[in-house]
Amino acid sequence: MFKVNLNKLDRSVRGFIGIGVTAFALFNGDIINDVFIEVLLGIFGGLNLISLVFGWCPVYQLAGISTKDS
Amino acid sequence: MFTKPKLTRQASIRPRLILACLAVSLLVSGIYVTVSYRLAADVNIESERRAMSQIISFIANIPLSDKQRSPLPDREVLSQIVNTDVASFIHVKSTQNSISSAFRIDSSVSKQLLDITASRNDDDDAIIMLNDRCFIWLRMSFGEDTITYLKETTLLDVTLRLVAKRLLITSVIVFWIAVWLALTLSSIIAKRAEEVNDKLEELATHDSLTGLPNRLYLTEILRSIVEKKEDNTQQGCLFGVDLDKFKEVNDSFGHSTGDKLLMALSQRILTVVQPPNELMRLGGDEFIIWAPDLTIAQGKILAQELKNICDTTIPINGLEINTGASVGFAHYPTHTTSPETLLSCADSAMYKAKKQRSGWEVYDEHIVLSNERDVMLKAGLNEALANNELVLHFQPKVDMRTGEIVSVEGLCRWEHPSLGLLMPYAFIDLIEHSGKVQDFGRYIVKQAICCAASWQKEGIRVPIAINLSPYNLLDPGLIAFIEQTLTQAQLSAHFIHIELTENETSLNINYIQEALEKIRRLGIKIAIDDFGTGMSSLAYLDTLKADTIKIDRTFISDLESNKGHRAIVSAAVDLAKSFECNVVAEGVETKQHADLLLSMGCHIAQGYYYAKPMPEKEMKQLIETGILPDALAL
Numbered sequence: 001m002f003k004v005n006l007n008k009l010d011r012s013v014r015g016f017i018g019i020g021v022t023a024f025a026l027f028n029g030d031i032i033n034d035v036f037i038e039v040l041l042g043i044f045g046g047l048n049l050i051s052l053v054f055g056w057c058p059v060y061q062l063a064g065i066s067t068k069d070s
Numbered sequence: 071m072f073t074k075p076k077l078t079r080q081a082s083i084r085p086r087l088i089l090a091c092l093a094v095s096l097l098v099s100g101i102y103v104t105v106s107y108r109l110a111a112d113v114n115i116e117s118e119r120r121a122m123s124q125i126i127s128f129i130a131n132i133p134l135s136d137k138q139r140s141p142l143p144d145r146e147v148l149s150q151i152v153n154t155d156v157a158s159f160i161h162v163k164s165t166q167n168s169i170s171s172a173f174r175i176d177s178s179v180s181k182q183l184l185d186i187t188a189s190r191n192d193d194d195d196a197i198i199m200l201n202d203r204c205f206i207w208l209r210m211s212f213g214e215d216t217i218t219y220l221k222e223t224t225l226l227d228v229t230l231r232l233v234a235k236r237l238l239i240t241s242v243i244v245f246w247i248a249v250w251l252a253l254t255l256s257s258i259i260a261k262r263a264e265e266v267n268d269k270l271e272e273l274a275t276h277d278s279l280t281g282l283p284n285r286l287y288l289t290e291i292l293r294s295i296v297e298k299k300e301d302n303t304q305q306g307c308l309f310g311v312d313l314d315k316f317k318e319v320n321d322s323f324g325h326s327t328g329d330k331l332l333m334a335l336s337q338r339i340l341t342v343v344q345p346p347n348e349l350m351r352l353g354g355d356e357f358i359i360w361a362p363d364l365t366i367a368q369g370k371i372l373a374q375e376l377k378n379i380c381d382t383t384i385p386i387n388g389l390e391i392n393t394g395a396s397v398g399f400a401h402y403p404t405h406t407t408s409p410e411t412l413l414s415c416a417d418s419a420m421y422k423a424k425k426q427r428s429g430w431e432v433y434d435e436h437i438v439l440s441n442e443r444d445v446m447l448k449a450g451l452n453e454a455l456a457n458n459e460l461v462l463h464f465q466p467k468v469d470m471r472t473g474e475i476v477s478v479e480g481l482c483r484w485e486h487p488s489l490g491l492l493m494p495y496a497f498i499d500l501i502e503h504s505g506k507v508q509d510f511g512r513y514i515v516k517q518a519i520c521c522a523a524s525w526q527k528e529g530i531r532v533p534i535a536i537n538l539s540p541y542n543l544l545d546p547g548l549i550a551f552i553e554q555t556l557t558q559a560q561l562s563a564h565f566i567h568i569e570l571t572e573n574e575t576s577l578n579i580n581y582i583q584e585a586l587e588k589i590r591r592l593g594i595k596i597a598i599d600d601f602g603t604g605m606s607s608l609a610y611l612d613t614l615k616a617d618t619i620k621i622d623r624t625f626i627s628d629l630e631s632n633k634g635h636r637a638i639v640s641a642a643v644d645l646a647k648s649f650e651c652n653v654v655a656e657g658v659e660t661k662q663h664a665d666l667l668l669s670m671g672c673h674i675a676q677g678y679y680y681a682k683p684m685p686e687k688e689m690k691q692l693i694e695t696g697i698l699p700d701a702l703a704l
Contacts (some may be wrong), residue, residue: 017572063256064258064261
């Protein structure tokens with residue numbers, strides 16, 4: 001299922017964003033003050049972390065595209 | 071090397087779709103930010119005003135004893151009620167007097183503010199902007215008293231900050247989702263479009279029957295040559311292949327057999343046309359092969375191979391069919407430096423091969439020159455008929471015994487404005503293949519009749535013979551036309567003879583026979599021209615009931631040396647006698663010819679020995695003076 005469809009750059013950029021966003025969602029202190037937005041950010045960051053871990057992007061899979069060097 | 075041509079396509083829709091999705095997400099975010107901001111601001115203002123209205127009510131409800139002293143409480147009292155940390159201003163207006171109290175506001179500013187509130191209705195905008203400061207105001211009336219409360223507020227800024235922070239984050243997420251959506255959508259759409267485009271390109275550039283590339287594909291190839299014209303090293307051969315008897319196959323066995331033949335043949339041709347060479351079908355039985363990097367010598371080898379492969383039998387529906395093909399090719403850039411004319415060069419070569427039944431031919435400039443002349447003549451044909459550029463020249467038929475001119479043969483000449491006087495062989499073929507053969511026949515008939523009529527008026531009573539081909543006799547209105555023209559010219563039909571060339575034997579002989587019969591009934595005499603060379607001379611003689619036979623010049627030219635020809639002429643003379651026909655010898659060029667013919671019993675001759683074909687004026691002169699005695703055989 002998790003067929004790798006991201007190349008190194010794509011994967012690392014997503015990983016970077018994923019870690020950043022998840023961390024921000026968890027430890028933003030009083031900046032956001034809104035659980036809903038924090039949850040949204042969490043999901044968003046989580047998806048990027050999945051991309052980092054598996055090198056797989058669900059949207060790419062749906063769209064049938066891949067940045068992985070063939 | 072030539073790269074495979076591709077149809078030009080529009081740029082991918084992906085960037086546009088992504089851009090559109092981003093624009094939409096931006097727009098949506100913008101709308102939501104605005105609406106949320108206004109909503110939050112309204113809610114805050116409402117709650118603020120509610121708090122202010124409580125303060126005003128409190129002030130209004132101060133016990134009466136105090137109120138009589140002053141409608142406004144002391145500043146000390148007020149400072150406990152209102153928040154003195156922010157600039158605020160309270161104004162009470164009663165019937166007797168008005169009093170106000172301001173915290174952290176200059177008197178000039180407070181006056182301005184009071185003026186502004188005075189000009190507003192109670193339900194107007196609750197916010198007053200003055201000198202970049204933002205005030206919220208409320209006015210309430212209690213009996214005769216009107217209390218106005220103004221308070222500086224940073225509410226909007228706070229609201230904006232709150233809203234902005236959250237919306238910024240959600241906007242980023244929305245943005246991200248929009249990009250993903252755009253990517254997904256564009257990929258799906260682009261994929262579908264690509265599939266459809268591929269299919270369309272396949273359909274547009276390939277022939278549906280054989281699956282071979284078609285004319286459009288060829289156009290693309292030729293275009294790619296144009297684009298790479300600067301590259302001097304490139305060369306190639308373009309072959310035209312046309313099946314010789316495809317029409318017969320179609321007519322005899324039906325189109326489905328023809329289609330099967332084309333499919334089978336294209337497969338066979340493909341065995342000798344290997345990539346990078348490309349086989350295309352332009353339609354019908356016309357194939358084109360583009361062979362890049364082929365020299366003329368290599369092209370000749372391939373042409374021979376193509377000819378051989380097309381000359382094999384193909385089994386279809388239990389039949390062994392062999393159509394044979396003619397191949398012509400032209401080399402780029404030797405034969406033409408213009409890719410556009412390459413195809414017509416290859417075609418010319420192919421037509422030459424077809425004409426000469428030589429199998430294959432290389433392009434030769436002479437073909438085009440004569441073709442160009444033919445095209446020019448064909449185009450000028452209409453005008454020639456309208457402007458009477460086609461004229462009759464005459465050659466006499468002479469009674470060799472007396473030198474008397476018994477009749478003249480009218481021979482067509484084209485007085486072409488730029489090419490000069492053209493002989494029939496230069497244009498008769500064109501006429502017969504131009505669809506004007508019947509117009510031309512009538513034209514000649516008319517010319518001859520008019521000429522004979524004018525001669526008669528001048529006292530020259532010599533019949534004029536004209537040549538008609540069986541094609542002309544297929545003209546259903548010809549006989550009526552002849553009759554009508556004769557009547558108009560008041561000419562007796564005896565002054566017109568018709569010589570029938572018998573080169574087309576496949577035409578409907580019954581119909582021709584019928585037409586000739588009708589013509590004879592008008593009183594016109596019929597002669598068979600070029601007797602002895604046609605396929606069915608004897609049958610003609612019997613069925614067409616000719617009045618005269620004209621022995622072909624080929625038998626006459628070597629009469630003195632060729633025993634066989636002498637025998638043929640002698641037999642023809644005897645045959646004519648038996649059929650009670652006159653006999654005329656064509657192509658009599660020497661005295662020996664004339665003597666021999668006379669000795670065989672042939673008395674009438676036509677040929678250079680007596681006179682060449684000449685214009686009407688000279689002919690009339692000759693008829694008047696007669697043939698010179700020294701030219702007579704006697």
